[in-house]
Each structure stands twice: as structure tokens, then as C-alpha cells.
Amino acid sequence: ETGVTQTPRHLVMGMTNKKSLKCEQHLGHNAMYWYKQSAKKPLELMFVYNFKEQTENNSVPSRFSPECPNSSHLFLHLHTLQPEDSALYLCASSQDGTSGGVGETQYFGPGTRLLVL
């Protein structure tokens, strides 16, 4: 238990559906992250939020839309996905993303396994 929770843990959706992934951290952190892990590929960073402001978008297609209403919650809104978007989506948080040192250690949630049909 890392203090980062994700819901749902599993999701199956059609290409025309709209769904959202939710991440919540109970660590008092100010930075939150979305990563994608496709089968047999390394984790890839998607988005970074620091103090609710997006500071990194790693060339992610617009069918993925992040939202960070406060420092404890992060959403990933999904629409018109493709089968190749099927992957494990991981959320992480850190105390902050700018200061250096131990405050930047990222703690990951358990992930949402997404299957797009």
C-alpha cells in the first residue's frame, strides 16, 4: 500500500466509449503523474502536474485528456480510443517535482488495466 489508489483496476471499453480513470493520493504530495505501460514495453511518462498545473505533456494524443482538480486527485479522460491504447495506466505522486532530492521520489499506484475493443 503506497498511499496512491487508482480506480477502476480493470476497464474494458469500446472505441466509441468515453470513460475516465481516477487517481487519488493520500500522501500530501503536490506533483502527480500519468504513465502508460504497453505489453513488453517500458513505462512511458504521459503527463506531469505540479501544484495542479500541467508541466509536461509527452506528445500524448488528444484522445487522452488529463484533469487535476486539486493536488490529491488526478483524472485521465478517455474518448475514441484505439485497440493499441490497451495498456496498464499508472498514476504516481511525489512531494514536489522541482526541489530536488528525496522530495522527488515518485510513489506509484496499482494501475488500471485497460482493454480497448
Next chain:
Amino acid sequence: DAKTTQPTSMDCAEGRAANLPCNHSTISGNEYVYWYRQIHSQGPQYIIHGLKNNETNEMASLIITEDRKSSTLILPHATLRDTAVYYCIVRPRGAAGNKLTFGGGTRVLVKP
């Protein structure tokens, strides 16, 4: 553009120490060495990190060579639950370090 090199896989015996090597020959002075592990289909778990000195916590020890070009993660008494993929990551301080770059890692199998 991972900056580290790790063996693809290794086996170790339950109850014995597991020594996981990592080469990071291009590491710069402001970059940390981080270790995470990922048990099948779960989120990565933070293990330990260091800058110059050797570090120890309840999970593992991290030995960094004097020239900082390589390091070794030591699991002192491996258990079956330590079976996982272990990632060695080099990351700079500050905002540039937001982007954790995961390579292929070392797949560790602990055998009874």
C-alpha cells in the same frame, strides 16, 4: 534514451543475498541512482536511491562505486516475494528529474 545497462535476467536462491548490477557510465554529478521494482502487473515500487554514498534501508542496500559509473542493489535475504523486474534509473535533480525513464530492467526469479 535510458542511461543505464542491466542484465536482462537473473536467478537467485531463496534465503541468499541477491546482487543486482547496474552500469551508468555517463552519469553526471547532479544525477541520482534510483531503484524500483515491479511485481507482475502491479505498479512499480520504490526501493532505494543514492547520490554518492552507499545507502541502506529496510528493503535493500545500494552500493555505488567511487567513480559512480556503476552500482549494485543488494537484497540481503531474497524471498519468493522478491521475484520481480528491477529497474535502475538515473535521474537529475530538480524539475528535469520528473521524467523517470524506465529501461528494460532485470527480471529476477527467486527459486526455492
